[in-house]
Amino acid sequence: MKSEIVKKIVEREFLGALAQSGVDVEGEISAEIRLLDSGLDSLGFAILVTTLEDRLGYDPFTLMEEAVYPQTYGEFMNIYLKFSDHLSADVTA
Amino acid sequence: MSLLNYLLGRSGDERLLWTGEGWKTVADACIIARQIRAAHTDLEGARVLLCPQNDVEMIFGLLAFDGFVDQMLLIAGNTTDDEIKQMRERCTVDRVVDLSFSEFVDLTIEADGEIDEVRNTKWIVPTSGTTGTPKLVAHTLDSLAFTVRRNQTVGSDLVWGMIYDVTRFAGIQVLLQAVIGSSGLAVVNDRQDVSTAALQFSKAGVNALSATPTMWRKLVMSGVIDALDLRIITMGGEPADQKILDELIGRFPKAKVTAIYASTEAGVGFSVSDGLAGFPSDYEKGKLRGGNQLRVLDGKLLLRKVTEGGTYVGIDESITDTKGWIDTGDLVEKRGERYHFLGRASGAINVGGQKVHPTEVERIIDKVPGVSMVVVSGRRNPIMGSLVEAHVVALKGVQTDKLKEHILQACRVHLAGYKVPASIKFLDDIPTTLAGKIKRK
Numbered sequence: 001m002k003s004e005i006v007k008k009i010v011e012r013e014f015l016g017a018l019a020q021s022g023v024d025v026e027g028e029i030s031a032e033i034r035l036l037d038s039g040l041d042s043l044g045f046a047i048l049v050t051t052l053e054d055r056l057g058y059d060p061f062t063l064m065e066e067a068v069y070p071q072t073y074g075e076f077m078n079i080y081l082k083f084s085d086h087l088s089a090d091v092t093a
Numbered sequence: 094m095s096l097l098n099y100l101l102g103r104s105g106d107e108r109l110l111w112t113g114e115g116w117k118t119v120a121d122a123c124i125i126a127r128q129i130r131a132a133h134t135d136l137e138g139a140r141v142l143l144c145p146q147n148d149v150e151m152i153f154g155l156l157a158f159d160g161f162v163d164q165m166l167l168i169a170g171n172t173t174d175d176e177i178k179q180m181r182e183r184c185t186v187d188r189v190v191d192l193s194f195s196e197f198v199d200l201t202i203e204a205d206g207e208i209d210e211v212r213n214t215k216w217i218v219p220t221s222g223t224t225g226t227p228k229l230v231a232h233t234l235d236s237l238a239f240t241v242r243r244n245q246t247v248g249s250d251l252v253w254g255m256i257y258d259v260t261r262f263a264g265i266q267v268l269l270q271a272v273i274g275s276s277g278l279a280v281v282n283d284r285q286d287v288s289t290a291a292l293q294f295s296k297a298g299v300n301a302l303s304a305t306p307t308m309w310r311k312l313v314m315s316g317v318i319d320a321l322d323l324r325i326i327t328m329g330g331e332p333a334d335q336k337i338l339d340e341l342i343g344r345f346p347k348a349k350v351t352a353i354y355a356s357t358e359a360g361v362g363f364s365v366s367d368g369l370a371g372f373p374s375d376y377e378k379g380k381l382r383g384g385n386q387l388r389v390l391d392g393k394l395l396l397r398k399v400t401e402g403g404t405y406v407g408i409d410e411s412i413t414d415t416k417g418w419i420d421t422g423d424l425v426e427k428r429g430e431r432y433h434f435l436g437r438a439s440g441a442i443n444v445g446g447q448k449v450h451p452t453e454v455e456r457i458i459d460k461v462p463g464v465s466m467v468v469v470s471g472r473r474n475p476i477m478g479s480l481v482e483a484h485v486v487a488l489k490g491v492q493t494d495k496l497k498e499h500i501l502q503a504c505r506v507h508l509a510g511y512k513v514p515a516s517i518k519f520l521d522d523i524p525t526t527l528a529g530k531i532k533r534k
Contacts (some may be wrong), residue, residue, distance in 0.1 A: 024472055042477065046475075061475030062475060071313075074267040
């Protein structure tokens with residue numbers, strides 16, 4: 001399933017980005033956590049979007065007709081899942 | 094007319110400055126500004142460097158010293174000693190002024206009475222710098238305040254939030270709009286933390302805010318933007334894209350949303366309030382509101398100001414050509430009836446309003462062992478507008494995984510965070526379309 005692959009990659013890259021900013025997360029990331037309170041600043045978050053575009057082969061923020069600015073991790077994940085059809089065929093989790 | 098005289102022309106009981114500890118009135122501010130002058134009589138006519146600890150100190154310094162000193166060089170809190178040294182080589186400074194004014198509060202000084210002034214103080218403002226050292230641009234209060242809206246009835250209902258550095262051109266605009274435009278101004282301790290700033294702004298009743306598109310996206314994502322009842326929304330510093338315009342217009346249907354085209358050198362050029370990205374192509378015909386003119390030559394945006402703009406300090410370079418046109422360095426493209434911004438002619442990358450010159454990043458990466466060629470360019474980003482991207486050709490036999498780590502390490506040591514490449518791609522060769530800027534070992 002493409003959405004399963006997308007979910008795994010987004011999760012992994014998000015944790016990676018947090019680790020890069022010196023934030024350790026134990027267990028699962030809560031869907032309710034506010035992105036800008038998670039330890040990532042807007043630059044870190046912008047870089048994460050770029051990294052994900054390279055990994056997945058699409059940037060949902062560019063694909064969206066109307067702008068959605070995610071506030072929580074759950075909303076962020078859903079934006080990627082919504083466009084999971086665009087996942088490049090050669091990407092594996 | 095000096096800034097203090099503008100203030101003295103307002104009613105003393107009007108709210109002027111909100112600092113988190115409540116409001117200071119116009120009368121309070123006049124007294125503090127006069128106390129600062131009284132404590133610094135020796136600075137009359139001097140060339141000073143203002144290096145404040147925080148926005149409030151800077152604001153009182155500007156209120157006190159405009160019309161009093163000959164020139165003031167405005168230094169942002171995060172400026173390095175090296176940068177200050179370089180600026181002082183180009184701009185004579187008689188005194189560095191400590192702006193901690195708490196020591197003056199015992200002086201009894203009347204708030205009223207206009208002050209006779211003959212000095213047209215020069216405000217020396219550093220540009221946001223593309224290649225290391227920022228250039229210095231001299232303005233006067235008149236050239237800075239030319240586009241300030243002065244409708245007292247509208248202004249007296251507004252409270253502006255200060256989210257820019259008040260020593261930068263955009264921050265000065267907000268300060269002058271509040272002081273001269275009869276409005277209040279809210280200042281917060283930590284502008285970087287937008288969530289907290291927005292909550293404080295909401296306490297202060299901020300209903301007018303000027304920020305870069307990147308700051309606006311950050312405010313939207315923080316979720317606290319809804320705490321603000323915004324009526325005036327302005328943005329500048331980088332091109333506003335349609336998505337953030339739509340988002341803000343949708344959230345604040347009653348607000349006037351305006352994109353402002355301005356730079357430290359040119360001052361305010363023009364504004365766009367029709368809710369669309371870019372600017373109408375008929376701006377090229379005739380004069381703009383306020384009297385400025387613009388034209389597009391070889392894809393570059395040129396501006397001609399109706400009033401005297403800024404001048405460079407300490408370098409033999411003119412901001413305008415002999416006919417008064419300013420080459421803004423911005424590339425534009427006509428699509429239908431509208432011009433859209435493409436980026437900087439110099440190749441500079443605008444990362445959320447902060448400019449990065451590719452060569453300063455290339456120079457660092459070029460020195461990393463294992464790198465054969467590098468070209469740095471901007472990559473579009475939905476959050477920050479653009480990010481820095483490096484295309485690298487590795488020497489034969491070099492492991493790219495490790496090389497990538499080494500490049501990032503070197504960049505993190507030598508460059509500010511926003512200049513460190515957000516992505517590094519390895520290529521067999523640099524594409525010819527990018528060849529203009531490649532560096533070969």
